[in-house]
Amino acid sequence: MDALALRHRGRAPRLLLLTSAYFLLGELKAACQRLGVAHLLLDFASRSVDRDLFVNTIREAAARFKPDAIVTVNHLGVDHEGVLYALAGELKLPLVSWFVDNPEFILPLYPKPDPQNTLILTWDADSLDAVRGFGFTNVFWLPLGADPERFRPGREGRPEWRSRVSFVGNSMVRKTATRLEAAAPGPGLLAAFAGLARAFGRSGERSAEAFVAAARPDLAPELAALPLLRRVAYSTALVWHSTLEYRLGCVAQTLPFGPLIAGDSGWNQLLAGSTGHRLHKELNYYEELPGFYGASEVNFNCTSLQMKGAVNQRVFDVPAAGAFLLTDQRRQIERLFEPDTEIALYRGPEEIAGLVERFLADPEGRERLARAGRARVLAEHTYGHRLSALMAAIQQCFPGRVR
Known part of the structure; x- marks a missing residue:
């Protein structure tokens, strides 16, 4: 399905954002702030985190913040051993990963997914079938966008x-x-x-x-x-x-x-x-x-x-x-x-x-x-539009999860 056609309805999902060095998490955070979407950003980018600390951090955030879904970009924050897949399933938190680089270079390096608890968004509509071929069933097209506050006319250049x-x-x-x-x-x-x-x-x-x-x-x-x-x-x-x-x-x-x-x-x-x-x-x-x-x-x-x-x-x-x-x-x-x-x-x-x-x-x-x-x-095509489509995809794929 074309994710551009999706618009979220009702209460917006509460989003647990797993950050990385990738720029797009900052854009999603800013879009959450502008749209009044409850979110919590966990920063694992600047430090090495062992398995126990990672699991405990996610558990504590889930208990305190009560998110409706975990969101990441390019599967960053998802480990190669499947710990996050298992933890998200245990906590009944859908795992949402938005790919803005070729998922065919990334997904083969990860374990078999939990298709009932995972949502994959890809910026390239041509990659939808390939992503499904890796075992995912909840797959949507979600192109890139722009932050209109950052990119706007009149910004002075050198x-x-x-x-x-x-x-x-x-x-x-x-x-x-x-x-x-x-x-x-x-x-x-x-x-x-x-x-x-x-x-x-x-x-x-x-x-x-x-x-x-x-x-x-x-x-x-x-x-x-x-x-x-x-x-x-x-x-x-x-x-x-x-x-x-x-x-x-x-x-x-x-x-x-x-x-x-x-x-x-x-x-x-x-x-x-x-x-x-x-x-x-x-x-x-x-x-x-x-x-x-x-x-x-x-x-x-x-x-x-x-x-x-x-x-x-x-x-x-x-x-x-x-x-x-x-x-x-x-x-x-x-x-x-x-x-x-x-x-x-x-x-x-x-x-x-x-x-x-x-x-x-x-x-x-x-x-x-x-x-x-x-x-x-x-x-x-702002990141507010993309966030709205992302939330609608969560609501469509995981009905009843948004409390």
Whole structure:
């Protein structure tokens, strides 16, 4: 079912939030505060917690706060031994996990779920069937959103952020290398890696493992023979390297316009020998990005290939900030925005230069799209909307649990 259609009714569930270093827990906490939803945030991110302390902390919070559900992001806080699954079942507290990264890289690493007591939300509608394949029955689509208080027009940026064109994103250089090292593949998989990643990026297949089986059946036994952690690492590395090549090809089309590229040091390596652009270190999501977007005439975006149909955070944050965005076409974007009316899209790298040139010459067109995009975000795509859908999913899947 499409979670966007859900709206909670009656008393809002009381939510026990398991925090981590991931940004989204902060957005959910802020949305709870704005909507007056009772919540308690448990912070396990900054310290190592043994099993007994973890269990006792959850038990004490459940007794004191009396939550209706436990909520986390990307299964962070869920242990690999199944302790939280068992504890949530014992306490009759549904466990809700919102995935905003590929669940197919995460869920295989955890024990068999308790499908009657678990709710999985995923930001990518294309991953719904894959999540069900891991044994979950309560599964909904819940895209990302924006915090309209943080990302809003008028946030002041630094003078050095002024640019005609900007791009914010990871180069994927280090991420690819780290995952490939963890995979420690055999000679066949290693030799084929770059070619497989390139071909995967051009394919319509979402699963890297399924792609290898179809494209190189001779290598499928070698991949299948890897232990689970190494097999997942190899699949992840393929996706990250395909994203690297895709992003580099897209960003290269903006180079004639002197873009400001904010990201990790890998861009120095990828753009060595290129001229005209400026490189900026990674930006802090909370403190810097809200002011950065408004300092660019054209905010350029190209999505990670872990999500071939879904959209990323910038698709919501840039228009929320009142700024103009040019992003790649993704199947799910048409369920969120009206193309060419509320958001500007390119359908392939060959369209990028022409569209950048067109919009740089059309400030009124940029303003019109940015204004319409912000209106759509405020009407349907804030984290308040997402929290409302999350609570409605809890009420639908666990009737009678909200006391």
